[in-house]
Amino acid sequence: MNSFHPPRTVHVLFGAISTDEKGSLTRLIRAELLKLRTTRLSYGLLATAAGLTALFSVLEASRAGSGKAVAPLYTAAGFNAVITGGVWALLLATVLGVTVSSGEFRHATATQTYLATPRRGRVMAAKAVAAACAGAVFGLAGYVIAAGTGLIFVAARGYHVPVGDATMARYGIGHVIAAALLAAVGVALGSLIRSQLAAVIGVFVWAVVVESLLGGLFNAIQPYLPYTAATTLAGSSLGGAAFGPAHDAATTAAPLPFAAATALIAGVAILLSVVAARTTVPRDVT
Amino acid sequence: MSVIEVSGLTKRFGPVLAVDQLSFAVEPGEVVGFLGANGAGKTTTLRMLLGLVRPDAGTATINGHAYADLPEPLHQVGAVLEASSFHPGRTARNHLRVQALAGQADPSRVDGVLELTGLTGAADRRVGGFSLGMRQRLGLATALLTDPDLLILDEPANGLDPDGVQWLRDLLRGLAAGGATVLVSSHILAEVAQTVDSVVILDRGRLVAQSSLADLTAGAGNLEDAFFKLTREAFR
Numbered sequence: 186m187n188s189f190h191p192p193r194t195v196h197v198l199f200g201a202i203s204t205d206e207k208g209s210l211t212r213l214i215r216a217e218l219l220k221l222r223t224t225r226l227s228y229g230l231l232a233t234a235a236g237l238t239a240l241f242s243v244l245e246a247s248r249a250g251s252g253k254a255v256a257p258l259y260t261a262a263g264f265n266a267v268i269t270g271g272v273w274a275l276l277l278a279t280v281l282g283v284t285v286s287s288g289e290f291r292h293a294t295a296t297q298t299y300l301a302t303p304r305r306g307r308v309m310a311a312k313a314v315a316a317a318c319a320g321a322v323f324g325l326a327g328y329v330i331a332a333g334t335g336l337i338f339v340a341a342r343g344y345h346v347p348v349g350d351a352t353m354a355r356y357g358i359g360h361v362i363a364a365a366l367l368a369a370v371g372v373a374l375g376s377l378i379r380s381q382l383a384a385v386i387g388v389f390v391w392a393v394v395v396e397s398l399l400g401g402l403f404n405a406i407q408p409y410l411p412y413t414a415a416t417t418l419a420g421s422s423l424g425g426a427a428f429g430p431a432h433d434a435a436t437t438a439a440p441l442p443f444a445a446a447t448a449l450i451a452g453v454a455i456l457l458s459v460v461a462a463r464t465t466v467p468r469d470v471t
Numbered sequence: 472m473s474v475i476e477v478s479g480l481t482k483r484f485g486p487v488l489a490v491d492q493l494s495f496a497v498e499p500g501e502v503v504g505f506l507g508a509n510g511a512g513k514t515t516t517l518r519m520l521l522g523l524v525r526p527d528a529g530t531a532t533i534n535g536h537a538y539a540d541l542p543e544p545l546h547q548v549g550a551v552l553e554a555s556s557f558h559p560g561r562t563a564r565n566h567l568r569v570q571a572l573a574g575q576a577d578p579s580r581v582d583g584v585l586e587l588t589g590l591t592g593a594a595d596r597r598v599g600g601f602s603l604g605m606r607q608r609l610g611l612a613t614a615l616l617t618d619p620d621l622l623i624l625d626e627p628a629n630g631l632d633p634d635g636v637q638w639l640r641d642l643l644r645g646l647a648a649g650g651a652t653v654l655v656s657s658h659i660l661a662e663v664a665q666t667v668d669s670v671v672i673l674d675r676g677r678l679v680a681q682s683s684l685a686d687l688t689a690g691a692g693n694l695e696d697a698f699f700k701l702t703r704e705a706f707r
Contacts, residue, residue, distance in 0.1 A: 212575065219565075220558075220561075223561050223562070223565035223568075224558060224560045293555055293556040294557065294558055295556075296552055296553065296556045299522070299523060300521060300523075300544065300548075301544070301570060301573040302573060303522045304539060469518075469523065470523040471515075471518065471524060
């Protein structure tokens with residue numbers, strides 16, 4: 186007789202799941218997606234991601250080739266810098282994930298959510314999947330805007346596109362996967378740190394300050410920093426999306442391969458989810 | 472079997488003993504007032520009963536199960552705990568659609584409960600602009616979505632205007648007439664006296680009385696006098 190065997194991590198996180206319960210998990214995911222679709226914050230974050238991506242891509246495309254340090258658009262490096270504008274979609278997908286979980290405490294809606302589904306691990310799993318779906322939309326939007334900006338500028342200047350179709354496709358898929366997984370990381374973070382403001386600030390400080398500093402100081406670990414790995418998955422050069430010392434640092438390190446970067450970010454999402462499920466999630470809701 | 476069975480329930484928040492060795496039961500079809508001063512431990516008890524707060528000791532069951540083990544819990548229990556637990560940016564109708572999906576309610580009931588609670592006209596407004604009374608009504612609408620046999624209401628009359636209080640009283644009487652069991656907490660004794668069959672009285676986390684309303688008031692005149700007599704005795 187065939188039976189469904191979920192991976193061990195699913196057991197660890199949420200207990201054994203029967204076929205009936207898979208149906209209820211699907212329903213919970215639909216409820217979480219409906220929550221996302223019925224608040225303006227989701228659309229506001231998507232618009233912010235789109236706007237910042239457009240702004241940074243246009244700025245990079247405009248200044249491409251204007252000096253020694255800025256590669257021209259007919260080189261892969263120059264085109265790459267324009268695509269890097271899409272990392273704003275990754276950051277804002279993380280923020281969306283944070284709001285999906287911490288928002289339940291900000292607005293005290295956790296009470297009704299847990300009354301409907303007292304098994305809190307299952308709520309968290311549904312939130313992670315729903316946030317990942319929304320994150321994928323953010324990633325796709327970021328890619329379309331960043332790549333579109335690059336292609337328009339390339340065409341306007343009469344260049345040939347410096348990267349092949351396969352690479353372009355990889356950048357697109359990388360954007361979608363990276364943003365989806367980072368949104369799931371955001372859900373876990375927002376479950377660990379119930380204060381929405383603190384968690385959102387934490388995301389920006391980690392991505393913009395901590396990883397930039399660590400990546401600049403220790404080039405060898407730069408590829409393994411999770412946000413940096415997500416940006417390279419989305420097509421950015423190693424350190425290309427960083428600020429300060431790590432930005433295009435003279436590094437001998439290579440970015441993680443596609444599958445390894447995907448596994449790394451998924452691993453971070455699972456690890457943080459397990460920690461949250463064991464510590465903050467079961468706490469009293471008063 | 473009792474619908475609600477609380478046994479030796481204890482909860483401490485830091486130095487404060489919020490609920491102390493509390494035991495009581497609620498039988499099917501009863502409308503029970505859960506009474507006590509502010510801070511007596513009513514809300515903490517209800518939250519433990521509903522699996523939101525973990526007791527330090529004791530058990531609280533509904534239909535013989537801990538809340539977390541109830542299959543389709545919202546089909547057995549409807550609860551209104553606080554009037555503010557809505558996302559302010561979501562409309563009343565969308566809030567109910569989300570809860571219907573999560574709680575496995577028939578989505579066609581959304582319009583029905585909006586009408587029952589007098590919110591049809593405000594259904595597509597964002598909850599952030601709702602008055603306290605409208606939030607109470609939306610909370611009741613949410614609890615009634617799944618047509619449960621047991622209702623647990625924490626201070627449902629808070630924020631209702633006199634019309635609203637009258638409406639709530641009629642609603643509870645209608646539900647009781649239909650066979651529902653209701654546990655309703657309150658510190659407004661005069662209001663409760665018009666609605667309930669029996670009372671559970673709590674003082675500083677401890678049970679001071681569980682009795683039918685008739686027995687309780689027989690020796691003391693009215694519920695208010697009986698309440699003060701009992702809680703003062705407990706204090707000594």
